[in-house]
Amino acid sequence: MVIGIIGAGASGMAAALAAAENPNATVILLERQARVGRKLQATGNGRCNLTNLQAEERGYHGEQPEFAQSAIRAFGPAQTRDWFASLGLYTVAEPSGKVYPYSDQANSVVDVLRLNLVRENIVLKTDFEVDKIQKTPAGFLLTCGEEQIACNKLIVACGGLAGSKLGGSMSGYKLLGKLGHRSTRLRPSLVQIKTAWSGITALKGVRANCTATILKDGLVYSKSNGEIQFTEQGISGPVIFEISRDVCYGGGDWCCCLDFLPDWTEEQLKEQIARRCTSTLPMEELLTGILHNRLGRVLTKAAGISGKQWANQLSDREEAELIKTVKAFELELTEPLGMDSAQVTAGGVLTDGFDPNTMESRLVPGLYACGEVLDIDGDCGGYNLQWAWSSGRCAGIHAGKESQ
Numbered sequence: 001m002v003i004g005i006i007g008a009g010a011s012g013m014a015a016a017l018a019a020a021e022n023p024n025a026t027v028i029l030l031e032r033q034a035r036v037g038r039k040l041q042a043t044g045n046g047r048c049n050l051t052n053l054q055a056e057e058r059g060y061h062g063e064q065p066e067f068a069q070s071a072i073r074a075f076g077p078a079q080t081r082d083w084f085a086s087l088g089l090y091t092v093a094e095p096s097g098k099v100y101p102y103s104d105q106a107n108s109v110v111d112v113l114r115l116n117l118v119r120e121n122i123v124l125k126t127d128f129e130v131d132k133i134q135k136t137p138a139g140f141l142l143t144c145g146e147e148q149i150a151c152n153k154l155i156v157a158c159g160g161l162a163g164s165k166l167g168g169s170m171s172g173y174k175l176l177g178k179l180g181h182r183s184t185r186l187r188p189s190l191v192q193i194k195t196a197w198s199g200i201t202a203l204k205g206v207r208a209n210c211t212a213t214i215l216k217d218g219l220v221y222s223k224s225n226g227e228i229q230f231t232e233q234g235i236s237g238p239v240i241f242e243i244s245r246d247v248c249y250g251g252g253d254w255c256c257c258l259d260f261l262p263d264w265t266e267e268q269l270k271e272q273i274a275r276r277c278t279s280t281l282p283m284e285e286l287l288t289g290i291l292h293n294r295l296g297r298v299l300t301k302a303a304g305i306s307g308k309q310w311a312n313q314l315s316d317r318e319e320a321e322l323i324k325t326v327k328a329f330e331l332e333l334t335e336p337l338g339m340d341s342a343q344v345t346a347g348g349v350l351t352d353g354f355d356p357n358t359m360e361s362r363l364v365p366g367l368y369a370c371g372e373v374l375d376i377d378g379d380c381g382g383y384n385l386q387w388a389w390s391s392g393r394c395a396g397i398h399a400g401k402e403s404q
Contacts, residue, residue, distance in 0.1 A: 004151030005029045008036035011371025011392035012157035013113045018396025020122050025400050027122045032129035037110035039166040048106030051077045052382035053097040059379040067351040068376045071390040087112050153366045153399045160345030160372035172373035180363045181353045188342030189245035192236035196332040203230035211262040212239045215255040241380040245346040254333040281311040348375040359395035370395040
């Protein structure tokens, strides 16, 4: 039995290793790029947040988010860590539930997977982009230019459109579309969001822990605590990534309200400012030691206070405006950055065309799909890679079973 797998990213490599557990199966793993796991190597800022201890409980989206439950419950975070340990990777869990390789290097994850692909019944072919799939009586015929490969079963693990510079493409959606499967609208997720505020460039690179409240048409859409990062065009970081799949879609006015001192009451901040106003401290340094120096200066300016004044010249009106700016700084949100900047694709091939227990197509027997190509995307923090491992293992195990 020959099992073809299109795509050697996270889900494709997991599928290959699972299918190869059947010694009678020959697995042909096809990758259109020059090496495997290129996108995986860039995840988690190069650290590779490979799962999350809470991934079995929540964190997935799509038209049918419940589709992910079967595969993740069968092969969840605990099983994933045990599996990686068996492959030779040591992992550690942070208090937040995020799991990383002990080396803190994404290339450790990629290397362990790559080395384990060296098996007698796995054939890896890179620089092989499948441009056509034909259904045959015996299975499938895959075409790449003038070259063709025949297989009895086929797993499509092409990934999504996000991160095109690292390998994101439309190929999986197109290939499955020609076999009768429909896709949803695609949009970027886990991506920074642009703002209309002209002063954003002065904060490029600044990070801050805060409470971010997202408002749509003046009503609270979401609220979360964590780190944000200012960019040249807007805001980024885990807090923003969590809501980026939905913000600015479907019309409406979107706004982000930031509390830069969530552990302080307004009265506590007022007391701190009052102490500083007894000195001849320059006004632009009023928040130095409390917030990032550059952030403090920008917020002071945003409150309408001249940096050339002295702290002991601060008026009651200016003090009230500064407190409001620090505790409820509003940014108008315009749109997320595009697919090139996104870490994950929201949307994909409709899951109602697949069996959640096996990942096999309901339309084409012997055809399987897994990972980001399907309409399942996860929260920031290891959820998307857990879906890749779980769905890949599920597809590989069932494709690797001998036909009855």
